[in-house]
Amino acid sequence: MSSxxxxxxxxxxxxxxxxxxMIAYVGTTPRPREQFFQLYVLGENRLVADYYPNDNPNLRRxxxxxxxxxxxxxxxTVQLVAIRxxxxxxxxxxxxxxxxxxxxxxxxxxxxRFIINNETWEFPFVWQITSGSAVGESVHISExxxxxxxxQLESSSALNGYNFRLIIELWTWDVESxxxxxxxxxxxxxxxxxxxxxxxxxxxxxxx
Amino acid sequence: xxxxxxxxxxxxAAASPLLIAVDSIAVTFQPDxxxxxxxxxFAIVLQAEAAGATPDELRELxxxxxxxxxxxxxxxxxxxxxxxxxxNELLTQVDQMLDSLETKASQLEAVASQRTFTNKLxxxxxxxxxxxxxxxxxxxxTSLWRRYRIKRTFQMRIIPK
Numbered sequence: 001m002s003s004x005x006x007x008x009x010x011x012x013x014x015x016x017x018x019x020x021x022m023i024a025y026v027g028t029t030p031r032p033r034e035q036f037f038q039l040y041v042l043g044e045n046r047l048v049a050d051y052y053p054n055d056n057p058n059l060r061r062x063x064x065x066x067x068x069x070x071x072x073x074x075x076x077t078v079q080l081v082a083i084r085x086x087x088x089x090x091x092x093x094x095x096x097x098x099x100x101x102x103x104x105x106x107x108x109x110x111x112x113r114f115i116i117n118n119e120t121w122e123f124p125f126v127w128q129i130t131s132g133s134a135v136g137e138s139v140h141i142s143e144x145x146x147x148x149x150x151x152q153l154e155s156s157s158a159l160n161g162y163n164f165r166l167i168i169e170l171w172t173w174d175v176e177s178x179x180x181x182x183x184x185x186x187x188x189x190x191x192x193x194x195x196x197x198x199x200x201x202x203x204x205x206x207x208x
Numbered sequence: 209x210x211x212x213x214x215x216x217x218x219x220x221a222a223a224s225p226l227l228i229a230v231d232s233i234a235v236t237f238q239p240d241x242x243x244x245x246x247x248x249x250f251a252i253v254l255q256a257e258a259a260g261a262t263p264d265e266l267r268e269l270x271x272x273x274x275x276x277x278x279x280x281x282x283x284x285x286x287x288x289x290x291x292x293x294x295x296n297e298l299l300t301q302v303d304q305m306l307d308s309l310e311t312k313a314s315q316l317e318a319v320a321s322q323r324t325f326t327n328k329l330x331x332x333x334x335x336x337x338x339x340x341x342x343x344x345x346x347x348x349x350t351s352l353w354r355r356y357r358i359k360r361t362f363q364m365r366i367i368p369k
Contacts, residue, residue, distance in 0.1 A: 005347075005350075008350075009343055009346070009347055012342070012343050012346045013339055013340065013342075013343040016338070016339035016342040016343060017335065017336060017339035020334075020335035020336075020338050020339050020342075021332060021335040021336070021339075023335065024331040024332050024334065024335040027331060028327065028328045028331050077254060077257055077258075078250075078253055078254060078257055078266060078270060080246075080250060112277055112281070113274060113277070114250070114270045114273045114274050114277065115270070116263055116266050116267055116270050117263065118263070173247075173250070175247060175250060175251045175254060178244065178247045
């Protein structure tokens with residue numbers, strides 16, 4: 001074999017080696033993808049409709065409202081998530097998307113769960129107002145029942161009972177700080193997911 | 209006597225909110241009811257995932273983690289003195305589950321790490337072997353082509369025009 005042939009073979013071998021090792025690298029290294037969560041609330045028929053009994057957002061004490069709250073994990077890792085439910089009114093500040101700050105509205109309850117990548121966790125969220133009062137023009141909700149558990153509330157009132165809202169926030173557990181944080185860390189930025197559903201409590205005689 | 213009456217009124221006034229709180233079924237929500245041990249186990253599960261554990265392997269751990277989480281939440285809902293024993297039982301159960309989970313997650317991490325290393329090694333070695341075989345095929349093809357060209361050269365005829 002001439003030295004020219006040997007050189008040709010060496011060039012072919014090195015070229016093939018580089019190409020095939022690159023394929024091996026791409027095949028064994030996970031590709032970076034966008035990391036995010038999907039958060040949703042569905043009505044009683046698991047549709048983006050029928051959120052209230054008879055489609056009437058004017059609720060009375062004891063009206064049972066059935067929703068389905070769901071989270072899908074697209075973070076590529078197992079995540080511990082908490083769904084925090086707050087009761088607010090029209091004037092209270094909603095969560096801040098830019099600063100990734102939760103709403104200061106009073107916390108009612110939270111639901112926690114470990115979910116693997118690409119998994120959706122959906123659970124029924126059945127709630128009703130179990131106690132409230134009207135003082136002057138202000139309507140107070142003092143007790144909510146969620147999934148058969150009763151929660152007492154502080155400072156949850158709305159003018160004439162209009163525009164109460166349930167704010168649903170997604171929190172994730174950070175192993176390093178060993179605490180829940182609002183939203184999640186994606187690349188170098190903090191992202192948040194939250195929802196709110198408005199309702200009225202205007203039938204004052206039925207509050208007491 | 210008026211002094212005693214005032215003291216009595218004050219005692220009753222102080223005790224009333226406590227009595228009401230004990231009798232009431234409703235609870236004001238406390239968000240920080242999370243055992244620190246969960247964090248350690250969760251960290252090991254994440255390490256196992258990073259080491260290459262498959263979703264099916266992880267699902268098994270996550271199911272157990274969620275069961276432990278539910279028991280933990282149930283235990284923290286038991287706040288009355290007469291529920292203390294049940295609460296302790298539940299917390300012991302949670303501890304046992306977390307012990308088991310910690311062991312399983314550590315084993316899974318070791319297995320997944322070994323498997324990932326083997327897979328990577330196989331992929332890179334296969335690349336080398338494939339490059340060698342490709343070079344051999346190239347050499348064989350080139351020699352065949354050369355022989356064919358020589359044969360064709362000797363088969364040439366000179367045709368006078």
